[in-house]
Amino acid sequence: MSEAAGGGDSPHDGGLDSGRRQPFPSTSRNGAVPEHQQRRLAGGRGRQRAAGAANEGVDGEEEESDEEPSQDSERSAGGSEPDGENTDRRMLRHQYRQLINRVQQNREDMLSSKSNSLTEALQEANKLFSGVSQAREAALDAQFLVLASNLGKEKANELHSEMTVFDSPAFAEDLLTFMGLNRLEEEENNSDDEGITGGFLPTNAWHKLGAEAERYFRRSPSFHYMLGSFKSDPPVPRQRIERQKKKGGTEEKRAMPAQLKKMEESHQEATEKEVERILGLLQTYFTDDPNTPISFFDFVIDPNSFARTVENIFHVSFIIRDGFARIKLDQDKLPVIEPSGEEEGRENDQSAQVRNQVVISLSHQDWKDIVETFEITEPMIPPPGISQENES
């Protein structure tokens, strides 16, 4: 830093801006003080005086006053209106900012021990400072100075550690070698995957490095329970319940249709089947003996079972209702039954034939009496169980 300052000073000895940096002003200008002070006040440059006061002692003021005549002449050359002044100042600030940006952008270059760019930047700032008259630009100058001094500090540090230079590119290369880099001979690999020019790292590269690194650490091993932590599991039983329900459901469904079938058979189809069977029997008997109506009692009575007799009468009544057979009274006033031709019966039923409703009551004793009187030994209508067995 001191080196740079020295470099800054030498070409500017006697220059206008050296006033700020040189601690000892030249004495030849003492006499001009009061006059210039007046001019300064008249010119309304109180700020400059304050800036001047910031410098050490009265001498600084004198140096400031040194600058005045030349500045005045400059200003008169450029026009002493405030506009001209502002333009200059704006220009100055712009130049300062440019300088600061440049230094920041080229930080690496500035820090390099091989380049003088930091020194050059300081010299440039020196030049710029010659035009500074107000605090705003001075603040920019101060900002630059802070930046430059930080850089200077870093640069000095690097000087120190240059004794044992740490070559980080070589370190990186050695690391890659340790990790097992598969180097390629051709330059084909600038793969985006790895971003390493000249080779591929194996997948366990970092693990290998980490394993070596672990030896230099005293890391506490992570503590984990061997069998994991306790977790309650409510979901499982719910699933089981669901499965059981489903199973039960299907079984029930299977059971349902089977039962329904049986029920239907027993209730509905059974009656119809019986009726049809009896009609068939009646017609069979009549074809054998066409002109003789069958005694009703002979037909329906089952000497073996009263219940079946009642059922037979029940079924025969359907036949009569539907018009497939007729019951008449014969000469002896006993009921006889005979099938009617299909077409005859229906037509007659619809138009002329009188339909009578008869209620037959038959008690157990009546049944026994009839069986005795008519000497019925066998049922003309065989019981349904036997016939089914025969059929099956």
Added chain:
Amino acid sequence: MAPKRCSKWPDPSQEEGLAQEEEEEDFALTQRSSQVQRNLQRLSGAQVDQKVSELVQFLLVKDQKKIPIKRADILKNIIKDYKDVYPEIINRAGRTLQQVFGLRLVEIDTKHHVYILVSDLVRLEGENLKQDHLTARLGLLTVILSFIYMRGNSAKESDVWDMLKRLGVEPRKPHKLFGDVKKLVTVEFVQQKYLEYNRLPSTDPAEFELQWGPRAAKETSRMQILQFVAKIQSKDPKTWSTQYSEAAAEVLSCSSSPPGDVGGDSQGPRRRKPSVSSSSPHGAL
């Protein structure tokens, strides 16, 4: 940037920053041992033992993620009503950890009272059978720590990335192993106190520098990392004379029982350097 020297006594200037409440709590928790002994007598041995066991388990579990454990959490979750005997409990927990698990409970921040666990045992050859993503991360961390140290204990973030790029690790590209590397380095490692991530003053856009964190200082040492670098580059560690002398100085200054060790009977050798050994009865365990 002189090497950080581990001070034997907590810096008195640090305590100025404590808030009023913290000071009061601190006072309650750091009573003199005589007061603590009196408080102990009011409680049964079994009660205190229970609390010690709970604290040991708590510390072991909290250490899984390597994020330092705060005293406030300990008080809230474990100690609760036993605050007045806190010093006794924490000391005994530290002793248990050392004697049973070979772990040291270290307070890395005496102002905010933050603890970590560090292994107390010498590493044996062929020890690392389990290599997982944490191993890989440690590799990355070691590279960064080496770089920082060899560059004078501090490195600019941009310089670190420049070096990592040579190894195929970039801040803005998702890495196959590490994922969001920038987050890993500047957030996770910092949370775990392996690294410190500080903003450089008067830089615009903001630039940052990386330094060793307190956990790194406890889990390894400058000498260890220098040995690592030497091994990788197949050179003698004395090749880097500045770094070597710095590391040697650190070893000498930290040779006695380091501060912040809880349950702290003097420890066995922290470093592998045979010249520096303070054997203790517990070393044999």
